[in-house]
Amino acid sequence: MKDNKKSEETLLEFKKSLFYGERNNLFFKFLGGDKYSEKEFAQFLENLLNILASNLDANNFDSLKEFVFQAQIKGYKPLEQPDRYVYEDFPWTKFSKKLSESKLSMISTGGLFCKDDDPMDPPGMTQQEAIKNIGKIFRSPVILSSIPNNTLRKNLVIRQPGYDISAALTDPNVVFPYEILTKLKNNNLIKSVTDNFYSFVGACSQSNLIKKAAPQWVDIMISQKVDGVLLVPA
Amino acid sequence: MSVGHVARIFENKGIPTVTLLSKSFQHLATQMNIPRVLITNNYVGRTVGLPNDINGQTATILKAIDLFEKADSPNTIVEI
Numbered sequence: 001m002k003d004n005k006k007s008e009e010t011l012l013e014f015k016k017s018l019f020y021g022e023r024n025n026l027f028f029k030f031l032g033g034d035k036y037s038e039k040e041f042a043q044f045l046e047n048l049l050n051i052l053a054s055n056l057d058a059n060n061f062d063s064l065k066e067f068v069f070q071a072q073i074k075g076y077k078p079l080e081q082p083d084r085y086v087y088e089d090f091p092w093t094k095f096s097k098k099l100s101e102s103k104l105s106m107i108s109t110g111g112l113f114c115k116d117d118d119p120m121d122p123p124g125m126t127q128q129e130a131i132k133n134i135g136k137i138f139r140s141p142v143i144l145s146s147i148p149n150n151t152l153r154k155n156l157v158i159r160q161p162g163y164d165i166s167a168a169l170t171d172p173n174v175v176f177p178y179e180i181l182t183k184l185k186n187n188n189l190i191k192s193v194t195d196n197f198y199s200f201v202g203a204c205s206q207s208n209l210i211k212k213a214a215p216q217w218v219d220i221m222i223s224q225k226v227d228g229v230l231l232v233p234a
Numbered sequence: 235m236s237v238g239h240v241a242r243i244f245e246n247k248g249i250p251t252v253t254l255l256s257k258s259f260q261h262l263a264t265q266m267n268i269p270r271v272l273i274t275n276n277y278v279g280r281t282v283g284l285p286n287d288i289n290g291q292t293a294t295i296l297k298a299i300d301l302f303e304k305a306d307s308p309n310t311i312v313e314i
Contacts, residue, residue, distance in 0.1 A: 027279065069257075072278060076258035082265060085235060090267045090308035091245035099303055109236050163279040171285035180282070180295045190299070202236040214240050218247040228302045229244060230295075231237040231253040234279055 015041045024131060026164035030075025044071060085206065095228055102227035105194040107217070109202025110168055110175035110234040111160025113145035118157070119200075130161040134203065137161055142204045142213035144220070146196040149182055162203030163234040175234045194224050202234055238266035245269050252301045254294070256281050263311045270301040273313040 017023040019032025031041055047067065055064045095102075113119055120140070130137055147156070156172055158165045167174045178197045185193045198220075200213070221229060241251040252270045255263060256278050263271040274294055276283055283290040297314060304310075 027277075069275070069277065073258045073260075076278070078261060085238070086265050087242070087267050090269075091242045092269050092308035093245045093248050093250045095250040095302040095305075099299060102302070104299065104302075107237075107240060165279065167277075167280045167285045173288075173291050174276075174280045174282050174285050177282045177291060177295050180288075180291050183292070184295065184299070189296075200236075204236060206235060206239060209236055210239050210243065214243040215247075217240070218244060218249060221244070221249050222247075226249065228250040228252065228299075230298060231241055231251055233237040233253075233255065233259065233281055 011042060012038045020131065020134065026131070026162075027166070030072060033075065035075045035077065035079060097227055099190055100188060101191050103192045103194065103225060104181065104190050104228050104230060105221060105224065105226045106176075106178065106181055106197045106230040106232060107144070108176040108197070108199040108232040108234070109160075110158060110163075110172075110199055110232070111165075111201040111203075112147060112156055112158050112168075112172060112176050112199040114147055114151060115155045115157055117145060119143035119145050120159075125159065127159050127161070127165060130159050134161040137201060137203060138205055140201075140204075142200055142209050144198050144200050144213065144217055146198060147176075147178065149178055149193055149195060149197055151178070160201050160203060160234060162201070165234075168234070175232060177230075177232065181230070194226060235262060235266070238262050238268045241268050242266065250302060252298050252305075254281050254298055257313075260311075260313075264309065267309045269308055269310070270305045271309075271311045272298045272301060273311065275314055 015038060016032050018025045019029045051064050051067050055061045153172060158168050173179050176199060181193055184190050237253050241253045244251050253268050254272050254274060256276050257273055258278050260273050274281055282294050301312060
């Protein structure tokens with residue numbers, strides 16, 4: 001509940017609070033960033049209410065879903081041409097087998113790990129604590145968690161301060177499709193999968209990822225004679 | 235961005251990759267010249283699909299891994 005001081009909050013303050021502020025909302029954090037001006041934010045709210053009312057009347061929420069989807073696209077689109085991590089070369093390795101003869105692995109940036117294998121030191125940080133300490137997370141080593149492909153959902157933990165994990169808590173396959181890949185293997189569409197699938201926190205130092213972590217992960221894949229790796233961001 | 239870097243490093247070391255991207259991050263596919271990309275019409279944080287939508291998730295993953303066989307040139311980008 002808001003106190004008197006809060007009742008004087010401006011729209012701009014409210015908007016900004018959605019982005020790692022008092023009202024942090026990782027699904028709608030894009031509204032709090034610089035991709036939406038205060039005026040555009042007000043327009044978003046006005047349109048949201050109008051669409052919500054009409055969808056309630058129609059008992060059909062398709063246009064609401066599309067509205068939010070398009071708003072999210074705008075919220076992540078760069079305002080200017082980026083000057084970092086723009087590449088001119090085209091890395092490429094030919095995939096030379098059929099899928100039915102291939103061994104696949106999977107890496108997700110969703111920040112999943114097994115209950116007894118917390119990559120943080122000390123272990124036990126909660127999602128809310130990670131959000132409050134996102135700067136510390138960015139400065140931490142980038143650690144790849146190994147997750148046996150037969151892990152029960154109840155033994156999975158998800159902690160990643162860069163995205164809204166609520167859907168992944170309901171069903172980890174939305175960012176870590178390990179049950180889907182295992183099903184495809186069991187249906188012989190893929191010859192095999194690695195005993196473990198993998199995850200790390202995608203909200204990380206890109207420099208550490210490029211220079212230290214990812215080159216080591218190459219060896220993990222080569223040692224398992226992997227034919228291809230599916231990469232799934234959150 | 236993290237998956238783009240992993241994809242680039244893996245491919246340069248001889249490991250083929252397919253990268254999923256929510257449409258909100260589509261710009262990264264060309265910015266980083268990610269080798270094989272499937273753009274999904276899903277929200278951020280639900281890249282593969284909605285929770286418990288096994289059919290939808292399976293369809294997305296089938297389209298993604300299909301790119302291993304079908305893509306024949308770098309920076310192949312397919313939109314669902």
